[in-house]
Amino acid sequence: MARLTKKIRELKKLPYKTRYHNRCHICGRGRAYIRLFGLCRLCFRKLADTGMLPGVRKASF
Numbered sequence: 001m002a003r004l005t006k007k008i009r010e011l012k013k014l015p016y017k018t019r020y021h022n023r024c025h026i027c028g029r030g031r032a033y034i035r036l037f038g039l040c041r042l043c044f045r046k047l048a049d050t051g052m053l054p055g056v057r058k059a060s061f
Contacts, residue, residue: 004028005023005028008023008028022035024040024043025038026040027042027043029042029043037053
């Protein structure tokens, strides 16, 4: 997976927006991407649980 992420980052910016696919900055996962943080749901949860994302905390009702 790391090779895939490296190849994607090395690519030039494509002329068409529709060809670009958002990917997680940490693991390269293309699904369940959270735009605001630039992470997939799995990496987001791991970082949020450890307190590495400022301003994010677990909801309690």
